[in-house]
Amino acid sequence: MSAADEQPVGIDDLLERVRAGYRRIEAEQAHEAARTGEALLVDIRYAALRERDGLIPGALVIERNELEWRLDPQGSHRVPEATGHDLRVVVICNEGYASSLAAASLHQLGLGRATDLVGGFQAWRAAGLPVEPPEG
Template sequence: MSNVDAYLEEARASLKRLTPEEVHATEDALVVDIRPHHNRLAEGEIENSVVVERIVLEWRLDPTGDWRLPGFTAETPVVVVCNEGYSSSLAARDLQRIGLANATDLIGGFRAWRAAGLPVREGGSQAVV
């Protein structure tokens, strides 16, 4: 096993990862898309998701921070989405470490969501900064 595979396995040990269908059925979760703009532009976005690029994720979702997004608390379920469900696992673990105990990620990422035929917003909105 490579070092990065071990790191990913360790991160996922603290997550209750969700399938696209489970995320779609969850009404109270904050779905956070961390994919770069060019991916979102080419492939679309999950309807009702919030775009926060990875570089500012912790600052925008720190439940005690001055730069946090409005409308969520430390108890809000947060589902992080990347392209295929790898970097989102690492990001979700990092969100747990800053106080979001209910942070997790989408198994298979956006591409699994789209393959499941779930609602997609075409085009790519600008990232929240």
């Protein structure tokens, strides 16, 4: 069957499919994993949301459109933190939707331990976890 023969997939079905491929992480678990150095938190929210709501202390900010280039351990544009394919990355968006698709994309690059934060930044904040005020 060719790609042209496949039926379109709606976003809800796509999210369900990609999320079935890995275990998502709750805010408290992400906080502890980052605190102990077991995971790299990566905030993919766009600037307006970071300016409005603040930042997670210690999270690496990489906007969604640059994520794969910055985290591919073999890429020429990688960040220093992209040390290998075994890196545990927790992708954080605003509410936990775009981050699921981003984590699935990182899996395609061989970052098999990539996951995302259930509920995104809003769940982090609602859990009372540390947030730095917006700069400015």
